[in-house]
């Protein structure tokens with residue numbers, strides 16, 4: 102089955118690496134023009150935009166700290182200035198600042214909540230306003246617009262040593278479901294993806310050598326994921342093939358959330 106997002110514009114936050122970069126590439130492969138948002142990594146974001154253009158697509162890279170309201174507004178203004186419309190938001194930016202709860206600083210708490218949760222709120226709010234302003238274009242999609250929140254299995258699995266991160270993802274779950282309940286009647290589709298262990302820079306210490314062997318005990322399907330496992334789902338969720346999927350979380354984790362410790366009868 103061929104999925105076409107031809108004529109649509111997608112904004113991917115945190116698009117310079119990991120799940121964001123793979124998803125930006127996949128959305129472009131499906132025909133969407135892509136805005137690759139980055140914060141610190143200008144060079145890989147611009148290289149990815151150049152790669153997409155060289156392959157016959159269209160893309161720009163835009164710097165913005167999505168935890169800041171004025172920067173999000175500028176990001177959307179630049180998106181609309183260049184492409185004149187927005188059809189798909191992948192609210193993907195996320196980071197970890199891990200520490201035992203007794204050692205966790207308020208700065209590290211605030212930074213993780215700021216990017217992972219407040220950033221998703223700010224970007225979703227701007228996207229919703231734009232979808233409503235531009236109106237329905239049935240030649241492009243059955244939905245007025247599509248938002249995909251990047252969550253984590255840790256929206257449900259508690260994670261010792263990562264209280265800020267787990268709290269942010271638990272927040273993303275109810276943020277997504279509440280927005281979905283609120284805007285469904287406008288035909289705006291809102292969903293989340295909850296990845297498990299996917300090999301990216303965020304978890305490189307956990308996915309190599311002995312750590313990888315321990316990690317694999319938590320993954321019934323027996324492999325660590327790759328970014329394309331998530332990117333393929335992003336393209337499907339953004340497309341009309343998923344037109345009746347709304348307020349859902351698609352867990353992509355090789356079974357990590359199936360309580361694998363119970364495989365030996367508990």
Ligand code: BGC
Pocket residue numbers: 197252253254255296297298299303304307
């Ligand atoms: C985290 C990764 C971790 C995975 C499974 C993700 O949300 O960002 O570091 O490997 O969850 O625990």
